[in-house]
Amino acid sequence: MYGVWTVGQVRAAEDEALARTPAGALMRRAAFGVAVAAAEVLRERTGGVRGRRVVLLVGSGNNGGDALWAGHFLRRRGVAVTAVLLAPDRAHVEGLAALRRSGGRVGIADRADLVIDGIVGLSARGPLRAEAADWVSRLAAPVLAVDLPSGVDPDTGDAPGAAVDAAVTVTFGARKPVHVLSARSGDVRVVDLGLDLPDPNLRVLEAADVGRAWRLPGPADDKYTQGVTGVAAGSATYPGAAVLTTGAAVRATSGMVRYAGWAADEVRSRWPEVVATGSVADAGRVQAWVAGPGLGTGQVSRDVLGAVLGAGVPTCVDADGITLLARYPELWDRRDPDQVVVLTPHDREFARLAEPLGISLGVDRVAAARALASRLGVLVLLKGNATVIAEPDGRTLVSPAASSWLATAGSGDVLTGLVGAALAAGGDPLLAVGCASWVHVRAGVLAAGGAPTSASVVVDAIPGAVREAVVAAGR
Numbered sequence: 001m002y003g004v005w006t007v008g009q010v011r012a013a014e015d016e017a018l019a020r021t022p023a024g025a026l027m028r029r030a031a032f033g034v035a036v037a038a039a040e041v042l043r044e045r046t047g048g049v050r051g052r053r054v055v056l057l058v059g060s061g062n063n064g065g066d067a068l069w070a071g072h073f074l075r076r077r078g079v080a081v082t083a084v085l086l087a088p089d090r091a092h093v094e095g096l097a098a099l100r101r102s103g104g105r106v107g108i109a110d111r112a113d114l115v116i117d118g119i120v121g122l123s124a125r126g127p128l129r130a131e132a133a134d135w136v137s138r139l140a141a142p143v144l145a146v147d148l149p150s151g152v153d154p155d156t157g158d159a160p161g162a163a164v165d166a167a168v169t170v171t172f173g174a175r176k177p178v179h180v181l182s183a184r185s186g187d188v189r190v191v192d193l194g195l196d197l198p199d200p201n202l203r204v205l206e207a208a209d210v211g212r213a214w215r216l217p218g219p220a221d222d223k224y225t226q227g228v229t230g231v232a233a234g235s236a237t238y239p240g241a242a243v244l245t246t247g248a249a250v251r252a253t254s255g256m257v258r259y260a261g262w263a264a265d266e267v268r269s270r271w272p273e274v275v276a277t278g279s280v281a282d283a284g285r286v287q288a289w290v291a292g293p294g295l296g297t298g299q300v301s302r303d304v305l306g307a308v309l310g311a312g313v314p315t316c317v318d319a320d321g322i323t324l325l326a327r328y329p330e331l332w333d334r335r336d337p338d339q340v341v342v343l344t345p346h347d348r349e350f351a352r353l354a355e356p357l358g359i360s361l362g363v364d365r366v367a368a369a370r371a372l373a374s375r376l377g378v379l380v381l382l383k384g385n386a387t388v389i390a391e392p393d394g395r396t397l398v399s400p401a402a403s404s405w406l407a408t409a410g411s412g413d414v415l416t417g418l419v420g421a422a423l424a425a426g427g428d429p430l431l432a433v434g435c436a437s438w439v440h441v442r443a444g445v446l447a448a449g450g451a452p453t454s455a456s457v458v459v460d461a462i463p464g465a466v467r468e469a470v471v472a473a474g475r
Ligand SMILES: NC(=O)C1=CN([C@@H]2O[C@H](COP(=O)(O)OP(=O)(O)OC[C@H]3O[C@@H](n4cnc5c(N)ncnc54)[C@H](O)[C@@H]3O)[C@@H](O)[C@H]2O)[C@@H](O)CC1
Pocket: 014, 015, 018, 026, 027, 028, 030, 031, 059, 060, 061, 062, 063, 064, 066, 119, 120, 121, 122, 123, 124, 125, 126, 127, 128, 129, 132, 146, 147, 172
């Protein structure tokens, strides 16, 4: 698990560190880290460092100062460095002097093996100004971003205009939200500045965390003791949603999965190990229910959702289930107040549910997910390229995207099944949902392997993703 801190938190810690270190020392340490990473990237991409060409895009603040100092350190390794000053009269004075001393040039860049983006960092506000935006839109070489990709908001990851698409970002002291919310950050490396940081604002699970938490059968287990997942999904029109959701739960754990609904025949024929019935009332005992994918929004679907919400176990509500909750808020009265409810909306479902409550999904997805979680007293998993998982008390996990291959029909149904299985296994619900999301992201990567995939293949990749986590945890 690693933490993510807001700009405000990092600034406060930096101020404290600046007060106890000699002037300029933190910047040189940060810039040295940039130069080391730049040399690594040059070696990986061109086979060497000496004689390679690096262009620095230098803005008017300390972010530009970092880039200039990094250029100075790269000169010492024989790199040809050219600095493009976006605001020549406001460029960092000591950084520019250091670069000139070591033989760096200032001018107009042409060809580069690597561009170092020092346009703007933590003080970024709004879209990039015209000149910077122009440079960014003409970038052809790979980019190493200093602290964060310029043009992206540090706290929300939103890119309101032209923005750098970094291959690598070297950040300082701590990860900020942009690094987990925006795929434009690329591969993120952190240079330690010895900051004294408070509790993080966001957390990210890693393979070993998931591997430690994932429920594996022990000698005393049987098919019931590992937590039985119940799936209420699918319809005559959408039997596939039932097959995918149930299949994800089957692949995620070795216990048992029950299915209740219209697609019992289809589910049985694809997953013979599932105990399938026509209704929630006949389904038998489960430790968690998932409801919604392909369920429909008619009266019977409404009754199904009500039955699941009142079943006295944790519940995950997705897709049509969310639409039903938006349309018939009285369904909340059926909810067992002692049981956790997880909602897994994509943006449109989020809007459907949240807008009538006065919560809009703006550019700050973390704030929006937290607001809805707190307002409804539920756990909200907001889907997207990066997935945000917020609890009513504010604890929040982020699953950064590892690829975009999960943007495929039915992949949300797979996630719902995973969440159900993780909830049924017990333990802290936030951790359970976070683990399910991690496995989903990882299964997406394994399923795709660099080429288009589909939700059925993601289901089949689940055991491989769980195995990676279990191995990482040394179990
Ligand atoms: N404070 C510290 O202890 C350290 C700070 N460091 C660096 O300092 C950076 C922060 O420096 P600053 O506070 O000087 O600010 P920045 O360098 O992030 O940006 C400030 C400058 O960018 C301009 N700017 C703001 N928004 C813009 C936009 N949308 N388009 C174009 N230009 C824009 C502003 O006019 C201002 O001149 C960090 O990101 C990091 O790179 C590092 O040297 C490590 C130590």
